Amino acid sequence: MQRIEELLKVVADETSVSDPNYRELDILSDMVAEYENIHHTFAKSKLTDVIRLRVYERSLTQVAMACFLGVSPLRMSELMQGKMKPSYQTLPRPLPQTQH
Numbered sequence: 001m002q003r004i005e006e007l008l009k010v011v012a013d014e015t016s017v018s019d020p021n022y023r024e025l026d027i028l029s030d031m032v033a034e035y036e037n038i039h040h041t042f043a044k045s046k047l048t049d050v051i052r053l054r055v056y057e058r059s060l061t062q063v064a065m066a067c068f069l070g071v072s073p074l075r076m077s078e079l080m081q082g083k084m085k086p087s088y089q090t091l092p093r094p095l096p097q098t099q100h
Helices: 002-010 020-039 047-057 062-069 073-080
Strands: none
Touching: 002 020, 047 062, 047 073, 062 073
16 A cells, blocks of 8 residues: 555656556556455445435434425335335435535
């Protein structure tokens, strides 16, 4: 990882793909990505979990999130209790983005 950090300081977007530093960084990056795919896989988040996270991050009530998403408070309650499985196709509006 230290070598990658060093290479990131000398390789830029404009660096030629034939540059030895560029090639080394490319190879090391691929090796790290392959290692992470094997040893550090993450389960996909359920949409309900993502909605709960947005409610928490924005300090919203379920009713406020229901209004934002364009669903009824009853549907939002069912969703949060796991009685209904949401999908990106059934929600009229996209989820609010996280605040950075």
